[in-house]
Amino acid sequence: MNRLRVLALLPALVVIVAAALGPTLAPQPADRPVGIPFADPSSDAWLGADRLGRDVLSHLLYGGWGLLLLAAVIAVLVTVVACVLGAVAALRQRVGTLIESATDFAMLVPVVLGILLVLTSWPDAGVYGLIAMAMMFGVPYCARVFAAAASGVAASGYVEAARASGESLPHLVFREVVPNLREVFAAQLGLRFVEAVYLVSTASFLHLPTTLGTGNWAVMVRDNASGILLNPWSVLAPSIAIAIVAVSVNLAVTEFGRGTRGSVDAVSVRQSADPEDRPGPAQNSTPNDAGAEPNSSAARTARLPVALGGGANGAHPASNVSAGAEAATDAAHPDGFGVAGSADGLSDIEPPVGPDSAVASNRARPMHDSSTGDEPDPIVVVDGLSVRGLSGHELVGPLSFRMSPGTITALTGPSGSGKTTVMRALLGQLPSGAPRAAGTVEVAGHEVFALDSATLRRFRRTEITYVGQDPGSALNPLMRVRTLLAEVARDRSEPALLEAVRAVGLSAEHLRRRPGELSGGQQRRVALARALVRRTDVLVLDEPLAGLHGALRSEIASLLVGLAKHGTTILLSGHDTAAIHTIADQVIEVGTHAAAPGLTLPSPATHESNGFRPATGPSPEAADRGDVDGGSSHSAVEHSRPPIVFRASGINASIGKRRVLADIDLALTAGSALAVVGASGAGKTTLARVIAGLRAADGGALTLADRSIELGGRRRIGRGDGIQLVPQNPMSALNPRRTVAQTLGRPLRRIGGVPKNAAPQRITELLDAVELHPALAARYPHELSGGQRQRVALARALAAEPSVLICDEITSALDHATAASIMGLLDRIRAERGTALLVITHDMTLVAGHCAELVVLDHGRIVESGRTAEVLANPVEQATHDLLV
CATH class of the missing domain: 1.10.3720.10 (MetI-like)
Incomplete structure (x- = not known):
């Protein structure tokens, strides 16, 4: 105390x-x-x-x-x-x-x-x-x-x-x-x-x-x-x-x-999937006696707003969206809603050289005065930043980089490498109890760790905006989107709010909804819109492209490029290396995978436009089994297969008067894997929640092993019924007040009937089943990496011995290596246990590699289904094409 x-x-x-x-x-x-x-x-x-x-x-x-x-x-x-x-x-x-x-x-x-x-x-x-x-x-x-x-x-x-x-x-x-x-x-x-x-x-x-x-x-x-x-x-x-x-x-x-x-204010710093990145109090040092603040909000407000996104003139050559699509984006935003940028100066980072340097060298920098040959001063300077945990182990560092006004910098690295720690350092916030071992962080002329509390709060309000990896947790569930935007917007007029939601691919109708009525991708876009309406010079985005389908991912990437062209400086993180290298001026690999601490990599110009490239095709096991029927009335080809263990027929669901699911039919056989794909808001998570018994449906029927299951959110009070859900966010999926052993012990005793004295052995077996060390049983969620948390959530679901396992975007917040490991683990589990998987994802490479069949949802209806390889090779519907962009 x-x-x-x-x-x-x-x-x-x-x-x-x-x-x-x-x-x-x-x-x-x-x-x-x-x-x-x-x-x-x-x-x-x-x-x-x-x-x-x-x-x-x-x-x-x-x-x-x-x-x-x-x-x-x-x-x-x-x-x-x-x-x-x-x-x-x-x-x-x-x-x-x-x-x-x-x-x-x-x-x-x-x-x-x-x-x-x-x-x-x-x-x-x-x-x-x-x-x-x-x-x-x-x-x-x-x-x-x-x-x-x-x-x-x-x-x-x-x-x-x-x-x-x-x-x-x-x-x-x-x-x-x-x-x-x-x-x-x-x-x-x-x-x-x-x-x-x-x-x-x-x-x-x-x-x-x-x-x-x-x-x-x-x-x-x-x-x-x-x-x-x-x-x-x-x-x-x-x-x-x-x-x-x-x-x-x-x-x-x-x-x-x-x-x-802790010192949490309008920045809304939230928990992330990286293990070291726990919210904690801001680290305040000596007060800043400089007096005047550079790039003050008054000066910035006086500037004329500029349009979000770029037009044909001055188009970003590295954009992962075609010029036509970018022009269409401009046409959709005629009111000129935008984010003003800083007029400050120049980077000391040398431009990349070599054949792969076209992106960075051709990057439009409006603050650069070509007539003088001078480069603008950096608006963000991270010099020798090193952060250690309470036990003395290194969380991050040493790391150094600079960001010029109007540029995009990307942090990459495996889950748990400390990307979020670096991003929060720009806000003057470090993990709880973690000392800043060395280094400085300067943003917009402020050395953030030297600011007193009042100045730090003002700095966070006026100079920088942060959007966390789990943006849904930053949205007050009782507020409508209009209120969420208006409470932080510089311009609270209706046209400005409409322009904000349209800029992130949402319609005016979404202004009337609450966060609980939005999909995960829509919540992410609302959080981004909240960041845009604040109009700060520096924008920090943790995994902004995660959980988005191909076309929308391209649109958001184009939006970020447009913001940068008009002066906003962006620091983002992500695991989609193709998309990141396409839009970023510099890519910094954080953690053990970097060749050297803080290594800055040039952004290659030869990446395809976020194109879908199946890596391996369906898994051999899935192909040999001839997995699942993707929907009784939609399956293109009938195959001989094991008996169906689960069937959903005629599922309908509404939110208010809006129909979100209509006549959904699908079936699963033992050991099969069926992918449910579609754009954000198509109804994927609603379908998963209906099947899992978390929300009511307007009609339909569920059958598990020839046994009818009641539809509705109250059907499983006091008992399990063979269906388990693994939620999307690995951080929020685990109770922060419980250890791994406590998390796994409850379903083992209640559903599995395991005696208390036998529970430790069964917990060890469960951890071994998901390839985790038994020593992790004593840890709390914040002491685990993102991949470890996801495996614990999976182990909790497996403790109930389910016949059907629903996986809702469980790899969206993980790096590629960890995601591949999780999916390989699921392949082994369904092969060994005969568990049927219902996989909800936007990652079409994952679908091609691990799911033999798929169904495509669009506005709550199945518009296409069948064998994965056949559907992806010859898509018929536009909704399917959009997923492959």
């Missing part, structure tokens, strides 16, 4: 301890007169006497415990009940609606007035009546706060995985959601305690029967108010005691909230 926390909490602790021990510390009995009424302080009565001649100090020591105990009881009851109700509301929409109605009703009557009316008409209620009334009026408000906080937890991958495995509502509430609301619980408990102190004091002051003990501080204030001029301490002493408790607890709650959350 740091010194500031101790100082914030110390006054309240002193008063509370004094109140609790008061009767034993009091020099006189509380009711014994020691002098004349309102006598001045003396050696016998340090604070003088009250209206009955009693020692004020003794009465003060006797009167505190009752008030504080009653306030604590009220605070605990209100907070606990509200926390549980809020968690239930986040998991059950009807309960949430009921809580909102109760809150609206409670708002009609002021709390004190309501309690006054009840207790005056029910004088025998006493303390119990006050507690009941406090809960009646306090719980709805507090529950709404918890419901808002719990909604993000309830939408996380580990909660969905628990629901898909048949966990009961009490388990979801008390084991999955509530433990991850600790910070909110602590803050609310402190606030409710302060509120309860005031409430009990007010009730006592109004002569309501609410006293525990012979009297309390509020009664002292009431009874001695007439003598405040004779002996002020008779009134001031209890008033100051109440104020100290209230103010000190509020300060302590605020300080503890800052400590647990």
Whole structure:
């Protein structure tokens, strides 16, 4: 506990301890007169006497415990009940609606007035009546706060995985959601305690029967108010005691909230898939005395906006989108919505040379003055950055690079190499507890680690924008997209917001949706739109092309190229090396795979336009089996195959009045692998959630091994049914409060019926099945790499011995080597266990290499299906062509 926390909490602790021990510390009995009424302080009565001649100090020591105990009881009851109700509301929409109605009703009557009316008409209620009334009026408000906080937890991958495995509502509430609301619980408990102190004091002051003990501080204030001029301490002493408790607890709650959350502000720094990249407090050093800020927001706002994307003139020769497509992008944005760039100067990085250097050498740099031959000064300078973990192991470094205005720099490397750590360093934030061993980071003229807290927050608001690897976690699930954009936009007008969503490939209709109504790819685009509307000179994007289909990936890449051409400096990371090399001016490989630390690689100009190139074709095992029927009415060719173990027929689903799935038919045989592909928003994840039992469907039927399965989100409460889901994001897929052993032990005991004493051995076997070392069982998710987390999520699903395994974009956040390893592992599992796989992905190379058959979704319908090799070789529908761009 740091010194500031101790100082914030110390006054309240002193008063509370004094109140609790008061009767034993009091020099006189509380009711014994020691002098004349309102006598001045003396050696016998340090604070003088009250209206009955009693020692004020003794009465003060006797009167505190009752008030504080009653306030604590009220605070605990209100907070606990509200926390549980809020968690239930986040998991059950009807309960949430009921809580909102109760809150609206409670708002009609002021709390004190309501309690006054009840207790005056029910004088025998006493303390119990006050507690009941406090809960009646306090719980709805507090529950709404918890419901808002719990909604993000309830939408996380580990909660969905628990629901898909048949966990009961009490388990979801008390084991999955509530433990991850600790910070909110602590803050609310402190606030409710302060509120309860005031409430009990007010009730006592109004002569309501609410006293525990012979009297309390509020009664002292009431009874001695007439003598405040004779002996002020008779009134001031209890008033100051109440104020100290209230103010000190509020300060302590605020300080503890800052400590647990770190210096997170509008940048919305979130968790990522890299193991070292945990959110932590900003590392502040000596304050910056420079005074004026270069590239101030006022100066930048005065600039004329420029169009997003480039036209035919000055087109980026390295773009992975054709000139015609780029021109079409410009035509779609006639209003000139854009991001202004910096006018600062030049890079010390030598231009790449050789036959593969065309991209970097031909890259349009509008800030470059060709007439003078000078290059612009770098806007980002990372010099010798080295970061070490608490154990002394090196997380990153040493790493050095520079970025000129209007350029794109890409970080590549395997999962866990520290890419996200480097990107967050530009924001002045390092992993929790990780010291900056050496080096400096300068952005837009600021040495970020030397900024004081206020300057650092202003820097993050005005100079730099960060979009994390899991952008969905940065979107408030209760807000509509319009509000999410408007809260950070410089221009909040409707045309500007429309232009922002159109720039990232979304329609105006998406402005009315909430994050829960968007696909993963659509959430990623909304997060990017939020970054664009802030109009900062430096844009930091962690995996911006992950989880997007081919055509959209090209569009987003073209958008980034257009932003850079107009002055925005972009640092991005990614595993799609072909796309990255096509758009980046410099590529920096981070981690052990680099030839040297911080090696800068030229961007080759010979890459194809993100083209689809099947590497190996379908796996031999899949081809020999003649895998799955891609849809009963859509399969082009019938093959002799094992009996069907799972079938979905006529699946229909809607969100509001919008149909998102229509007449979906598909089937799986034992050991088969069927790919479900399509553009973002086509309905892939909705289909997976319907099959997994996480959401209701409007109609259709599911059959597993000739057994009918109920459609709907409540079908598996309390039991498993042979279908397991592996969620998309490996970080959010695991409960951060649980070790790997705890994560795997639950399904083993509940579904597998494994005795507690046999669980460790079975956990070791599961880890071995997914090629992880048994020592990892004691680790928490943040101590694992992205690939390790994905394997643990897979092991958890396998613990339930499923017949069908649904894999939702499980390789999108992984580097190619790790993704290939995961898919090879799945091939082995389905061969050994006969598990059928339903693979949802945008990676068509992965589909060609591991799935013998596929179905293509477009706007909720199957538009094409059949043998993978045949469909990809001769696509008929435009939706299929778009995936192969």
